[in-house]
Amino acid sequence: MKLVRCLIAWSCVSVGCVVLSGGTASVYAQEAKISADSTVITSEKLTFDYKNHFAVFENNVLVTDPEMRLTSDKLTVQFNEKGAAKVIKAEGNVHITQLDKVARSQVATYDVDSGKIVLAGKPRVTRGRDTLDGEVITFWRDDNRMTCQSRARLVIHPDKDGSNNPFLGE
Secondary structure: OHHHHOEOOOOOOOOOEEEEEOOEEEEEOOOOOOOOOOEEEEOOEEEEEOOOOEEEEEEEEEEEOOOOEEEEEEEEEEEOOOOEEEEEEEEEEEEEEEOOEEEEEEEEEEEOOOOEEEEEOOOEEEEOOEEEEOOEEEEEOOOOEEEEEOOOEEEOOOOOOOOOOHHHOO
8 A cells, every 4th residue: 555655745734635646745636637656535524733643534535546445434644753654544434445355344453664454343354255254354464464363254165167265365
């Protein structure tokens, strides 16, 4: 997700959409040209706190990125002193789509430095017809691994040709 790799250089915040591209954030009017590799975050309300290093997007949050799409009720981005994203937390009706995978939960927390993504609140990950459910599903982005704790349930449907599992990369 390019959002987490961006350095934030905010000079002003106004109504519109925030576009992250080329390592900086800029606010554009709706009709502005947006490059294909940009991350765009839209919401009904944006609160940015320079002093405390965070931004909160509320109501109808939509994040579009070349690698994924995320919707939620609220999205909070915490920054370090240099303006780089540290932690991104989506809350309420979280829905993430990436290629052929869909994840749903009530909360999704992403730690930028570790690459760890934690889904909680009835999380479910679906790939094709296969599903994974549990109380907490954790992914490590850079290590290509995951854990599912408490009441883990994986349902795998074999393909008609007898091969299975796109969930496992087969």
